[in-house]
Amino acid sequence: MTTDVMNTSTFSENISVDNEKDETIDNLIEEQKQEVESEKYxxxxxxxxxxxxxxxxxxxxxxxxxxxxxxxxxxxxxxxxxxxxxxxxxxxxxxxxxxxxxxxxxxxxxxxxxxxxxxxxxxxxxxxxxxxxxxxxxxxxxxxxxxxxxxxxxxxxxxxxxxxxxxxxxxxxxxxxxxxxxxxxxxxxxxxxxxxxxxxxxxxxxxxxxELPKFVEINDKRTVDPTQLLWHRNIPESLIIIGGGVLGCELASLYGHLNSNIILIEKNSRLLKFMDEQVSIAVETRLKEIGVEIILNANIEQVSNGKVIVQLRPTNTNRTVSASYVVVCTGRxxxxxxxxxxxxxxxxxxxxxxxxxxxxxxxxxxxxxxxxxxxxxxxxxxxxxxxxxxxxxxxxxxxxxxxxxxxxxxxxTANNPAIPFVINVIPAVASVGEIPKLTNDVLIYIFKFQSNRRAIIDNQTWGFIKMWTTCDEPKRFLAVQLVHEFAAEIIEYYSMIISLSK
Known part of the structure; x- marks a missing residue:
């Protein structure tokens, strides 16, 4: 009877080889996992x-x-x-x-x-x-x-x-x-x-x-930004709006129609300073009609707990106004x-x-x-x-x-002059193009809706269109600004005209 005796050294070598193979396979699997994981990102x-x-x-x-x-x-x-x-x-x-x-x-x-x-x-x-x-x-x-x-x-x-x-x-x-x-x-x-x-x-x-300016106290719960105001669960009884730009005028128009008592404060001599002056005056007129008090040429001295101290120019006198909330619309x-x-x-x-x-x-x-x-x-x-x-x-x-x-x-280009924009006040304001410097090469036309038949039928005669064109023939539209209930719809036509102007 013959008995086979296993060589222990050979057995150990086989185990070692198998382990190396397993490690190699594990490493390959891990590398593949890492590659897949890497590709995910x-x-x-x-x-x-x-x-x-x-x-x-x-x-x-x-x-x-x-x-x-x-x-x-x-x-x-x-x-x-x-x-x-x-x-x-x-x-x-x-x-x-x-x-x-x-x-x-x-x-x-x-x-x-x-x-x-x-x-x-x-x-x-x-x-x-x-x-x-x-x-x-x-x-x-x-x-x-x-x-x-x-x-x-x-x-x-x-x-x-x-x-x-x-x-x-x-x-x-x-x-x-x-x-x-x-x-x-x-x-x-x-x-x-x-x-x-x-x-x-x-x-x-x-x-x-x-961005809240430095004059606003950090923990002042009655001073808010526009989003915090829009998500307030109740209509504020009274409201002070700091900033007479786009957002300030829109919020004044919105909450004025919701029967809030509004005070709108602007540091410049008119609202919407970047717009044509006639447009600014029209917006100011309609805001006043719904009871908005507008304070112009005013520097903000202090804002605290619903109170605002403003310095009025050019008299350099101070005035204190107060409301349920103060909303700051001075910039981003x-x-x-x-x-x-x-x-x-x-x-x-x-x-x-x-x-x-x-x-x-x-x-x-x-x-x-x-x-x-x-x-x-x-x-x-x-x-x-x-x-x-x-x-x-x-x-x-x-x-x-x-x-x-x-x-x-x-x-x-990134700042295409033919891209229009709308300011959502009531009535709306719209603009397209860049207002040129007034020279002998520029003509200005003003069209009032009082003479438009459709506007007369709809009782929407309040407002106007102001157009800047070249003098040469055929005339090219350079810029258009208008105030009207349907300004957002009308401005699209002028945007197309400016886009097609050569």
């Missing part, structure tokens, strides 16, 4: 900000086959959709109906009484915001755009670190039903740990935010730290507080980084300009050629 385009410029550029890049990630520190849609013009305009719809009720007797309809139900006004506002936000999310999902909810920091020309959100911008805001908009927004889940992502191109569309600031961007090599225009870009491509001084929206534009037409700039950035990244020639080259 690599994109053709990374967009910072999901506002009009951000989601427009992201969707357009995805439509042309690019892999896209979008980073948002708040709610999808950005400030304009969630906290700015969309909620304001939806509430302004109610204000216009109130105005129509007051004027209904002119049409043979006698409405003896009406009651303002502010809870229904705000519910309409909330529903409008949610529907528009849902539409944006639908298209982001349709084009497989990866959404990250967090705060973005640009490391270099291709890398971004996303950190978890410490605090939402308006964490103390609640809708009509007492719910936080963040809690009811279940489709945008914030990241929980810090991650790094890579992109061949980066588009900065982080937008702007309200970029959400990005410009000093950090400058360290990366991005050129900054500190005088205008904007990023310097190529007007045709929205490219910054770093070739792989683009910028659009409020962070680059000082024009008042923020949303239309942001959308246009988003298209330009996406076209440049995807190498889509626009139909540009020397005659219309300026119309394909």
């Amino acid at each position: 690599q994109f053709d385009v990374i967009v910072i900000g999901s506002g009009p410029g951000g989601y427009t550029s992201a969707i357009r890049c995805a439509q042309y086959g690019k892999s896209v990630a979008i980073i948002e520190r708040d709610l999808i849609g950005g400030h304009a959709v969630n906290w700015g013009c969309i909620p304001l305009n939806s509430m302004m719809t109610s204000a216009r109906l109130i105005r129509s009720i007051h004027e209904s007797t002119r049409y043979g309809i006698n409405i003896t009484s009406h009651r303002i139900d502010f809870s229904h006004i705000t519910r309409h506002r909330d529903e409008a915001v949610k529907k528009i936000r849902s539409q944006i999310k639908f298209f982001l999902n349709k084009y497989h755009i990866q959404v990250y909810i967090g705060t973005a920091s640009i490391i270099d020309k291709n890398h971004i670190i996303i950190k978890p959100i410490q605090k939402y911008t308006y964490a103390n805001v609640y809708d009509t039903d007492g719910r936080s908009p963040y809690e009811s927004d279940d489709s945008s889940i914030p990241i929980r740990t810090e991650i790094e992502i890579t992109g061949q191109h980066i588009i900065v569309a982080s937008g702007v935010e309200y 600031k970029p959400t990005f730290n410009y000093e950090n961007l400058e360290k990366l090599g991005i050129a900054i225009d500190y005088e205008r507080s904007t990023i310097i870009i190529n007007e045709q491509t929205c490219q910054t001084s770093i070739p792989t980084i683009y910028a659009c929206g409020g962070i680059v534009s000082s024009c008042w037409s923020w949303v239309p300009c942001a959308i246009r700039q988003g298209h330009l950035a996406a076209n440049a990244i995807c190498k889509i050629e626009s139909d540009i020639n020397e005659n219309n080259r300026k119309l394909y």
Whole structure:
């Protein structure tokens, strides 16, 4: 009988070889996992900000086959959709109906009484915001755009670190039903740990935010920014608005029609100083008709607990006014730290507080980084300009050629003069083009709606159109500004005319 004796050294060698094979396989599997994990965070385009410029550029890049990630520190849609013009305009719809009720007797309809139900006004506002936000999310999902909810920091020309959100911008805001908009927004889940992502191109569309000036006390609960005012659950009995620019005039018109007692304070000699003087006077006239008190040439000395001390120029006398709330509409600031961007090599225009870009491509001084929206534009037409700039950035990244020639080259720039904008006061104000310096080569035409047949039929004769044209034939439209109930609709025609002018 023969007994086989196993060689222990050979057995050990076999085990060692098998272990080495297993380790090699494990290493390969781990490397493959890391490669897959790494690919998850690599994109053709990374967009910072999901506002009009951000989601427009992201969707357009995805439509042309690019892999896209979008980073948002708040709610999808950005400030304009969630906290700015969309909620304001939806509430302004109610204000216009109130105005129509007051004027209904002119049409043979006698409405003896009406009651303002502010809870229904705000519910309409909330529903409008949610529907528009849902539409944006639908298209982001349709084009497989990866959404990250967090705060973005640009490391270099291709890398971004996303950190978890410490605090939402308006964490103390609640809708009509007492719910936080963040809690009811279940489709945008914030990241929980810090991650790094890579992109061949980066588009900065982080937008702007309200800036409270130094004269406002930090813990003053009766001094608010426009968003905090819009999300207030009740109509303020009285209101002081600091700033007679676009937002200040819009809020004065809105809450004036909601029967608040309004005081509007402006440091300049007239409202809407950047607009034509006749337009400013028209807006001032209509605000006074609804009971708004306007204080011009006023410096703010102190704001505290609903009281404002103003110094009146040129008399240098002080006056104290008080109200339930003070809303500050004196300006906005970029959400990005410009000093950090400058360290990366991005050129900054500190005088205008904007990023310097190529007007045709929205490219910054770093070739792989683009910028659009409020962070680059000082024009008042923020949303239309942001959308246009988003298209330009996406076209440049995807190498889509626009139909540009020397005659219309300026119309394909980031600050297109043919992009109109509307100021949502009642009646509305609209503008398109750049008002030229008055020379012998410029003609001015003024058309009053009193002589327009349709305006007479509709009883909408209040207002005018002011036009600036060239003297040469055929005349070219340079700029148009108007005041009328249907200004938003009318201005589109003049925008088209200016676009087609050679």
